[in-house]
Amino acid sequence: MVIISIVVGLAVLAAFGALHWYAWRRLVRDTTRQGSVLRRSGSVVFVAGPLIAVGALMISRAEVPFRLVQILAWPGYLWLAFSLYLLLALLVGEAVRPLLLRWFARRDTTAEVGARSQQTPQLAAVAPGPPAVTEHPLAPESGPPPASAPASPSRRLFVSRVVGGVAAAAAVGTVGQGAYGVLRGPKVKRVTVPLAKLPRSAHGYRIAVVSDIHLGPVLGRGFAQRVVDTINATQPDLIAVVGDLVDGSVEDLGPAAAPLAQLRARHGAFFVTGNHEYLSGAEQWVEKVRELGLRPLENARTELPAFDLAGVDDVRGEREGKGPDFAKALGDRDRSRAAVLLAHQPVVIHDAVRHGVDLQLSGHTHGGQLWPGNYLAELANPTVAGLERYGDTQLYVSRGAGAWGPPVRVGAPSDITVVELASRQA
Known part of the structure; x- marks a missing residue:
């Protein structure tokens, strides 16, 4: 098993290096002259960038000072996002490059033929004899136009610079816009969900659903405060924090999570673990959120006036002898009452259906976070984002409030969802 992990790791690193070599070749080697300052500077960037990115990923789980993790996280994670969109843009450029070269070659050929045509009458006027019989040697031959000549080295350099410059600008713009969308904080999304068993007295009941905040070396206390302020502004009846609150230990991130103590809702705030809690010390974080005033639902249920609210541990907990226990959370309940389940990962929806859950609230997917990651997310999750029905059970999946790894979202804006029960x- 260890040997397989090593082989897979080496294969991933080799592919990572090959992709960066290709990007360096197109963006640096093909656009600069041998020995120039620009080529040397670009080469340094394309060596340092991936090394910092790999370092940021590896050090995040190592026993090193948290400050060092923070220093590497910003440039390392942003480089990952930048290299993704630079690669995509360069691949598009591969299709555009030959078209530009052909266009320039045809334009140069047309200009050359036109110049020769303008010279022919002048030369013919000087030459003796009837022009209809004697054809000047410089006149273009009859028949099809000459084939396009190969592009000159200077023309190829110009095209490479245009394609490379546009690709780099597109990547920087995409990552910049995606980072701004994360750092400004999530926007509020509102969804109405009708429940057949919900009593009339609970019509319009509001649940603020927030998932995947991912407090860590990049998103800290300030981001947590923006999330809390956004939730409180919706004046919900209940707050559901459905996992992946943190990426780090209580010791490092306890101060960053402190604003959660300000959450306010008529029926309180509830919490279930996500897979990242089990990478960060789940037991310690369960106790920490309890200290902050949230109520953890560890395979447990509470009976609210209008419906049952249940929560299950994340499936990642199975590696530690925990994980979801639907029988414990829902086995002995009164099925004539509506049931709302908090579960971090959408994949447990089929268990929820078997246990008569009316509505499951989940996160985990980030909506794909970085396009085209949504297509990969669709392979691993029954629902990537939004509301869908599975039998008599409805599943709502939030895209999440924060971001994992690169603090960037493209095609999957962050959200805090107010689910209004009808x-x-x-």
Whole structure:
């Protein structure tokens, strides 16, 4: 097993290096002259960037000072996002490059033929004899136009610079816009979910759903405060924090999570673990959120006036002898009452259906976070984002409030969702 992990790791690193070599070749080697300052500077960037990125990923789980993790995280994670979109842009450039070269070659050929045509009458006027019989040697031959000549080295350099410059600008713009969308904080999304068993008295009940905040070396206390302020502004009846709150230990991130103590809702705030809690010390974080005033639901249920609220541990906990226990959370409940389940990963929806859950609230997917990651997320999750029905159970998946790894989102904006329950008796 260890040997397989090493082989896979080496293969990933080799592919990572090969992709960066290709990007360096197109963006640096093909656009600069041998020995120039620009080529040397670009080469340094394309060596340092991936090394810092790999270092940021490896050091995040190592026993090193948290400050060092923070120093490497910003440039390392941003480089990962930048290299992704630079690669995509360069691949598009591969299709555009030959078209530009052909266009320039045709334009140069047309200009050359036109110049020769303008010279022919002048030379013919000096030459003796009838022009209809004697054809000047410089006149273009009859028949099809000459084939396009190969592009000159200077023309190829110009095209490479245009394609490379546009690709780099597109990558920087995409990552910049995606980072701004994360750092400004999530926007509020509102969804109405009708529940057949919900009593009329609970019509319009509001649950603020927040997932995947991912407090860590990049997103810290300031981001947590923006999330809390956004949630409180919606004036919810209940707050559901459905996992992946943190990426780090209580010792390092306890101060960053402190604003969660300000969460306010009529029926309180509840919490279930996500897979990242089990990478960060789940037991310590469960106790920490309890200290902050949230109520953890560890395979447990509470009976609210209008419905049952249940929560299950994340499936990652199975590696530690925990994980979701639906029988414990839902086995002996009164099924005539509506049931709302908090579960970090959407994949447990089929267990929720078997246990008569009316609505499951989940996160985990980030909506893909970085396009085209949404296509990969679709392979691993029944629902990537939004509301879908599975039998008599409805599943709502939030895209999450924060971001994992690169603090960037492209095609998957962050959200805090206010789920408004609707009674069909109203």
